[in-house]
Amino acid sequence: MNSLPQELVDKIASFLDRRDLGAIVLLSRKLRYAAEYHSGAFAEARLKADSAVIRKFSSIYCGHRSSYLRVIVLDTSVPGVYDENIEYPEQDCRDTEKDVQTMTEAFSQEMSMLFSAISALEKHTHDLGKIHVIIHTPTRCGSTYHPEPEKLFECHIEYRTILDIARRCPNLDTLKCRLGGSEWMGNFKSQTLNESCQDWAGPRRDSRHGFENAVRGIHKALPRLRRVDLDFLFPLEWMEAFPERSTLPNLVHPAPYDPFSSSLRILSHHLRTMHLRVIADDTLFWPTENDNTSTWPNMESMNIMFCNSHPSGLWYISGQPSTTPGYEITPEHYPPLIKTDRDRENDEDDDAIYDWDSGDASHISHTRVFPQEPALTRFLRAFAKAAGSMPKLKDFVFWTPIKVHADDLEENFPALDPLSISRHARSVSIAELAWGIAYTAPGIDFPSRWEKSVDTSVRNLWWKVGDWRPEAELAELFHKIGLEEHRGQMSEHWNDVENQDNGLDYRDIFERWGFEPWSRTFGCLVCGG
Structure with missing residues (x-):
C-alpha cells in the first residue's frame, strides 16, 4: 500500500x-x-480563549491536517453578573461602568488571541483552504435568579463589531450574522418581564449610528467580499410579537436619514449576492430622491426582508393607521449603571419573572396586514430604482413577514373577513404569511408552487401583495427592471383573492429564495449564535 x-x-x-x-x-x-x-x-475545530486549547489546536493542525480544516468555531464569553458565592439580595443585576469596560476588554482580548492562533496557522502551512469561521457572541449570566443562567441570552455586541472583525480577514468573500432580535423583547403579559428584558433604546440607536464609521474604507479592506447574509432580526419571533400600542423609539434622530441603512447600501455596492433582514429606510437602496449616481455593477441576487417598522418609529405594515413617529431618545433611555429601586421591586416578583413557561411569559398576539402610506411607497420606489441600476440582476425577493392570528382578527377586526387577506387565514390559528414582490430575469427558474407554467424567456414579476396596488409611477419603475439588458415584455403575476388566487401566501418560498445553509458555506465569517 x-x-x-x-x-x-x-x-x-x-x-x-x-x-x-x-x-x-x-x-x-x-x-x-x-x-x-x-x-x-478534523474538518471542524472549536476554539476558545484558553492557552491550553490554542496549543492543542496548533499542534493538531500545524502539519498535513491543516488541509482538512473547513470550519473553525470560536466560543467567546465575558465575566458574568451571577456569582453563586453572593446571596440574594446583595447580588446586583446591573452592570456598572467598570463591568462594561471589563467585558469590552475581555472580548477584545479573546478576539486578538483567537485570530493570532489562526494567523499563526496560516504562516506555518501552505495548503490551508477556505475556512468557514463561526464566532458565537459572548455568553454570560445576566440574571441573579434565573434557575438556569447559562441558558440566558448572549451578550449584545455593537453592529460595527461585525465589520471590525471582518477587517481581520482580508480574503473574506462571504459575511454573515444573526443578531438583533432580542432588541424587540418587551411583549410579555408580565410587566415585570417587560421591564427586566427590555433593550434600552439609547444603545440601540448608538449601535446603528456607529456602523457608519465602521463601513468607511470597507471595500479596500475587503476587496474579495462578494456575498453578505446579514440578519439583524434574529430570532424573528420577537419582532412579530411586538405590540403597536407600544410606541417605538426614533432610531434616526438627530440624523436626517438612517445612518445604518445608508451604510449597508455602501457595503452592498460591489456585492454579487445580498440577503438582508433589517429595520431600514429608503436610503438602504437610494441616497436621495433626486440622486441618479448609485450603481451595483455586480449584483445578481437579492433576498431583502424588511421589518414592518421604519427606523423612525413609523410603520410600513400595521394593524391600525398611524402617522406618529417614534419617541425621541434622551439620556433616560440608557440603562442605569447601578441597581435601582424599580429593580428591587421587580426582584420581589421573582416567582413569576423567570418562569418562562408561565402565563406571565406568554406573548400577546398582534396582526399587522395593512400597508401604510406614504412610507411604504417611498421605500418601494427606492428599491425599484436600485434594482433598475443592477445590470447583472438575475432575481430578487423583497418582502416583509405577516403573521395573522385568528383570535386577534376576531377580537380586534370583527368586520374584516380573513379570506380577504389570504385563503390560508382560516385554515390555521396562526398563519405565517408574507407581503412581497419577486422578480426573475429571462432564463431563471421560478417557484413552481406559485404558477403552473411561466414563460421563462421573458422577465417575470410577482406581486404577492393581496389587494394592494402600486401607483402608476411606482409600477413603471418596477417594469424598467432588467429592461435595458433584456428588452422585451415583462410578465406580471398577481395573487389577490378577487382574482381567485390565495391572497397573501405562506412565507416559506420567500425565506428559502437563494438560501445557502450556514454550515456548508466556506470562506465566510459568521458573527452570532
Whole structure:
C-alpha cells in the first residue's frame, strides 16, 4: 500500500464507512492520512480563549491536517453578573461602568488571541483552504435568579463589531450574522418581564449610528467580499410579537436619514449576492430622491426582508393607521449603571419573572396586514430604482413577514373577513404569511408552487401583495427592471383573492429564495449564535 500514490489511496479509502476508516488509521501513514480526511474528524475545530486549547489546536493542525480544516468555531464569553458565592439580595443585576469596560476588554482580548492562533496557522502551512469561521457572541449570566443562567441570552455586541472583525480577514468573500432580535423583547403579559428584558433604546440607536464609521474604507479592506447574509432580526419571533400600542423609539434622530441603512447600501455596492433582514429606510437602496449616481455593477441576487417598522418609529405594515413617529431618545433611555429601586421591586416578583413557561411569559398576539402610506411607497420606489441600476440582476425577493392570528382578527377586526387577506387565514390559528414582490430575469427558474407554467424567456414579476396596488409611477419603475439588458415584455403575476388566487401566501418560498445553509458555506465569517 505504501508504494501506491496518495491520490489512489485516498480514492480507495473514500469507499469505506466511518467505522472501517477507524480500523485502517494505524496501518500505514498513507492510510492514516486518507482515513483522517474521509472521516471528517478534523474538518471542524472549536476554539476558545484558553492557552491550553490554542496549543492543542496548533499542534493538531500545524502539519498535513491543516488541509482538512473547513470550519473553525470560536466560543467567546465575558465575566458574568451571577456569582453563586453572593446571596440574594446583595447580588446586583446591573452592570456598572467598570463591568462594561471589563467585558469590552475581555472580548477584545479573546478576539486578538483567537485570530493570532489562526494567523499563526496560516504562516506555518501552505495548503490551508477556505475556512468557514463561526464566532458565537459572548455568553454570560445576566440574571441573579434565573434557575438556569447559562441558558440566558448572549451578550449584545455593537453592529460595527461585525465589520471590525471582518477587517481581520482580508480574503473574506462571504459575511454573515444573526443578531438583533432580542432588541424587540418587551411583549410579555408580565410587566415585570417587560421591564427586566427590555433593550434600552439609547444603545440601540448608538449601535446603528456607529456602523457608519465602521463601513468607511470597507471595500479596500475587503476587496474579495462578494456575498453578505446579514440578519439583524434574529430570532424573528420577537419582532412579530411586538405590540403597536407600544410606541417605538426614533432610531434616526438627530440624523436626517438612517445612518445604518445608508451604510449597508455602501457595503452592498460591489456585492454579487445580498440577503438582508433589517429595520431600514429608503436610503438602504437610494441616497436621495433626486440622486441618479448609485450603481451595483455586480449584483445578481437579492433576498431583502424588511421589518414592518421604519427606523423612525413609523410603520410600513400595521394593524391600525398611524402617522406618529417614534419617541425621541434622551439620556433616560440608557440603562442605569447601578441597581435601582424599580429593580428591587421587580426582584420581589421573582416567582413569576423567570418562569418562562408561565402565563406571565406568554406573548400577546398582534396582526399587522395593512400597508401604510406614504412610507411604504417611498421605500418601494427606492428599491425599484436600485434594482433598475443592477445590470447583472438575475432575481430578487423583497418582502416583509405577516403573521395573522385568528383570535386577534376576531377580537380586534370583527368586520374584516380573513379570506380577504389570504385563503390560508382560516385554515390555521396562526398563519405565517408574507407581503412581497419577486422578480426573475429571462432564463431563471421560478417557484413552481406559485404558477403552473411561466414563460421563462421573458422577465417575470410577482406581486404577492393581496389587494394592494402600486401607483402608476411606482409600477413603471418596477417594469424598467432588467429592461435595458433584456428588452422585451415583462410578465406580471398577481395573487389577490378577487382574482381567485390565495391572497397573501405562506412565507416559506420567500425565506428559502437563494438560501445557502450556514454550515456548508466556506470562506465566510459568521458573527452570532
